[in-house]
Amino acid sequence: MLEFICRRILSLFPVILGLLVLTYALLYLAPSDPATILAGENASVEDIQAVRKEYGLDRPVYVQFGMYLKQVSVGNLGVSMYSNRPVLEDIAQRLPATIELALVSLVLMAIGGITLGTMGAVWHNSPIDHVTRMISVAGLAIATFWLAIMLQLVFAMVLGWFPVRGRIPPEMVPPVQITGLYLLDSILTLNFSAFRDAVRHITLPAITLAFGGLATVARFTRSSMLENLTKEYVSYQHATGVPFRRIIVPYVLRNSVITAVTQLGLLFGSLISGAVVVEMIFDWPGIGSYLVNAIFTSDYKVILAVTIVVGVIYALVNIIVDVIHAMIDPRLR
Amino acid sequence: MKDTLPLLSVRNLQLVIPTDEGTAKILDRVTFEVAEGEVVGLVGESGCGKSTLIKAILGILPNQAEIVSGEIKFGGLDLLGSATRRTWHAAKDIGFIPQDPFTALNPVFKVGVQMMEILRWSGLPGEPPGYIGGNTRQRHREHLIKMLKAVQIPDPEDAFERYPHQFSGGQRQRILIASALSSRPKLIVADEPTTALDVTTQREILILLRELIEDDKTSMLLVTHDFGVVAQMCDSVSVMYAGQTMENGTAKDIIHTPIHPYTKRLLACHPELSDEIVGIPGTVPSPIFAPPGCRFGPRCTSCRPACSEQRPPLMKPVGGQRDVACVLLDQGVRV
Numbered sequence: 001m002l003e004f005i006c007r008r009i010l011s012l013f014p015v016i017l018g019l020l021v022l023t024y025a026l027l028y029l030a031p032s033d034p035a036t037i038l039a040g041e042n043a044s045v046e047d048i049q050a051v052r053k054e055y056g057l058d059r060p061v062y063v064q065f066g067m068y069l070k071q072v073s074v075g076n077l078g079v080s081m082y083s084n085r086p087v088l089e090d091i092a093q094r095l096p097a098t099i100e101l102a103l104v105s106l107v108l109m110a111i112g113g114i115t116l117g118t119m120g121a122v123w124h125n126s127p128i129d130h131v132t133r134m135i136s137v138a139g140l141a142i143a144t145f146w147l148a149i150m151l152q153l154v155f156a157m158v159l160g161w162f163p164v165r166g167r168i169p170p171e172m173v174p175p176v177q178i179t180g181l182y183l184l185d186s187i188l189t190l191n192f193s194a195f196r197d198a199v200r201h202i203t204l205p206a207i208t209l210a211f212g213g214l215a216t217v218a219r220f221t222r223s224s225m226l227e228n229l230t231k232e233y234v235s236y237q238h239a240t241g242v243p244f245r246r247i248i249v250p251y252v253l254r255n256s257v258i259t260a261v262t263q264l265g266l267l268f269g270s271l272i273s274g275a276v277v278v279e280m281i282f283d284w285p286g287i288g289s290y291l292v293n294a295i296f297t298s299d300y301k302v303i304l305a306v307t308i309v310v311g312v313i314y315a316l317v318n319i320i321v322d323v324i325h326a327m328i329d330p331r332l333r
Numbered sequence: 334m335k336d337t338l339p340l341l342s343v344r345n346l347q348l349v350i351p352t353d354e355g356t357a358k359i360l361d362r363v364t365f366e367v368a369e370g371e372v373v374g375l376v377g378e379s380g381c382g383k384s385t386l387i388k389a390i391l392g393i394l395p396n397q398a399e400i401v402s403g404e405i406k407f408g409g410l411d412l413l414g415s416a417t418r419r420t421w422h423a424a425k426d427i428g429f430i431p432q433d434p435f436t437a438l439n440p441v442f443k444v445g446v447q448m449m450e451i452l453r454w455s456g457l458p459g460e461p462p463g464y465i466g467g468n469t470r471q472r473h474r475e476h477l478i479k480m481l482k483a484v485q486i487p488d489p490e491d492a493f494e495r496y497p498h499q500f501s502g503g504q505r506q507r508i509l510i511a512s513a514l515s516s517r518p519k520l521i522v523a524d525e526p527t528t529a530l531d532v533t534t535q536r537e538i539l540i541l542l543r544e545l546i547e548d549d550k551t552s553m554l555l556v557t558h559d560f561g562v563v564a565q566m567c568d569s570v571s572v573m574y575a576g577q578t579m580e581n582g583t584a585k586d587i588i589h590t591p592i593h594p595y596t597k598r599l600l601a602c603h604p605e606l607s608d609e610i611v612g613i614p615g616t617v618p619s620p621i622f623a624p625p626g627c628r629f630g631p632r633c634t635s636c637r638p639a640c641s642e643q644r645p646p647l648m649k650p651v652g653g654q655r656d657v658a659c660v661l662l663d664q665g666v667r668v
């Protein structure tokens with residue numbers, strides 16, 4: 001198992017390199033010119049040339065890329081051309097917000113999706129099943145931004161149950177930083193009022209982000225469970241007198257979540273890209289909104305750095321998924 | 334067959350399942366008994382309703398199945414009274430061995446965990462089913478490891494912690510046998526327990542099974558379509574065709590002096606038990622379009638016009654030890 005994990009982590013490097021080449025090429029081909037933007041609106045042609053020289057943007061693209069790679073290999077992600085702050089610092093500050101949002105969404109997706117899917121399969125063709133199917137279709141059909149705005153409208157503006165935006169009230173001091181995840185830090189420091197506020201703030205963005213994936217997980221769990229319920233080992237346990245609810249949990253459930261776990265791994269990718277939209281709408285201070293700003297300002301160091309970070313996270317999640325798989329299904333060991 | 338009250342008795346069981354094409358009359362007045370300590374073979378071609386009958390006994394019929402008439406009694410307890418779910422009492426006293434050891438075990442759970450689950454809901458003698466408080470788990474574990482030893486699984490402690498795919502088919506069937514016997518049931522129901530295995534393993538498993546149930550005087554209902562297995566294992570036989578009981582009797586009588594034409598034809602398919610080897614022309618009719626009267630009629634060489642009008646009732650020949658449902662037997666006592 002350990003060897004397997006090491007091998008997977010080593011295979012990460014070529015993936016990241018490929019990712020960088022691709023992103024770099026796309027940025028290079030994009031019509032926007034960072035030097036023009038940096039020089040400001042009223043800059044003369046000479047000014048722009050000077051900026052270009054200062055940032056090394058006049059060199060051939062492969063030299064630029066080589067220099068960048070050299071930097072990255074020693075852990076230096078460069079300086080934001082826009083804010084002049086080290087990119088690594090910005091990311092370290094913003095990443096926990098995104099990770100917190102993604103983790104809460106992932107948990108909602110897993111628990112909500114697996115529960116819904118299981119109920120749909122156990123009470124096949126009953127009203128509960130129809131609700132499950134409706135949610136599945138809705139999850140595929142509803143656009144993230146529309147759901148976000150609707151939730152804001154109903155639950156924040158009309159009902160006032162949750163705040164419209166932000167991660168914590170502006171006047172509030174964030175909990176002492178331990179992990180950077182407010183929910184966890186506030187509990188660890190026994191700061192319960194901060195915890196309550198953090199929960200209230202994360203609820204709507206997390207639901208928005210989780211909804212599509214939740215529907216997918218529910219659909220996969222439901223169909224996998226329906227299939228597993230026809231398996232011989234179910235009728236065998238039934239025949240020996242094991243009660244139905246015990247057959248479902250844990251026996252059939254464990255077989256059925258294998259596909260759901262695969263889906264969760266794949267969905268984590270769309271979760272990060274979904275975070276870009278959700279963070280913009282809910283003003284969530286994570287790397288999604290950071291990335292969008294960087295794209296608007298052609299801040300290519302930031303774009304590349306975020307690409308690396310997201311790529312690494314995605315690959316790590318997939319390693320974790322494989323490990324969980326092997327834990328659930330002994331035949332894979 | 335015997336004077337004492339039978340352990341299991343199935344009388345005139347009629348079962349239908351509605352389908353899109355029409356009502357499938359799967360069981361038509363099935364009747365037989367299993368006495369205490371007796372091994373009864375249930376014989377019949379594929380598709381004649383043996384597994385459905387087993388499901389009725391175990392109380393796991395599909396929801397659409399409907400019992401039209403008849404009864405199943407187990408030790409005086411009415412098994413059909415509790416709808417489709419078997420009562421705790423019956424679960425405890427009826428052990429089940431499935432047909433296919435390759436698919437009966439859940440692939441993602443340890444063998445020990447699955448055996449513990451089954452024993453939990455049957456309980457050892459004197460224990461309430463479902464109870465796992467106190468040191469029950471420990472006791473069950475020790476008992477099951479002893480059972481694994483009894484069915485000759487090497488290194489049973491270790492086997493307990495392994496997964497199904499780490500055992501061969503024969504070993505898995507041994508595990509399932511250990512599981513079925515673990516709660517010391519009065520009756521073992523086995524649905525073709527060796528058809529999925531190769532011939533040598535088949536023989537070994539049957540010998541083992543026979544030894545184990547003889548020790549405890551456990552009764553067994555053994556489903557098979559193989560008269561060789563009957564000869565090796567059974568005291569009595571019930572022959573079924575297309576959901577109808579054709580002939581019941583002791584294994585010796587049925588094999589050596591069959592009366593019903595279907596039994597004769599079935600025996601004729603076995604070279605080691607018969608001089609002439611012939612198959613039976615035709616196939617088992619679908620239970621949806623079953624012929625009226627005796628369902629074997631269309632394939633029977635002794636068929637008379639009366640056979641297709643009304644099914645001959647099960648009769649005991651005068652002074653005989655068996656039941657036969659055939660017009661050839663015109664003298665006898667109605668069962």
Ligand SMILES: Nc1ncnc2c1ncn2[C@@H]1O[C@H](COP(=O)(O)OP(=O)(O)OP(=O)(O)O)[C@@H](O)[C@H]1O
Pocket residue numbers: 350352357359377378379380381382383384385386395558619620
């Ligand atoms: N749920 C069901 N709905 C409709 N028909 C069914 C159903 N279950 C079984 N049958 C039919 O009932 C008949 C008896 O099936 P069963 O499985 O009991 O036969 P069997 O004697 O066990 O056969 P085999 O030796 O192949 O195991 C078959 O014709 C089958 O098609």
Ligand SMILES: [Mg+2]
Pocket residue numbers: 383384385524
């Ligand atoms: Mg069968």
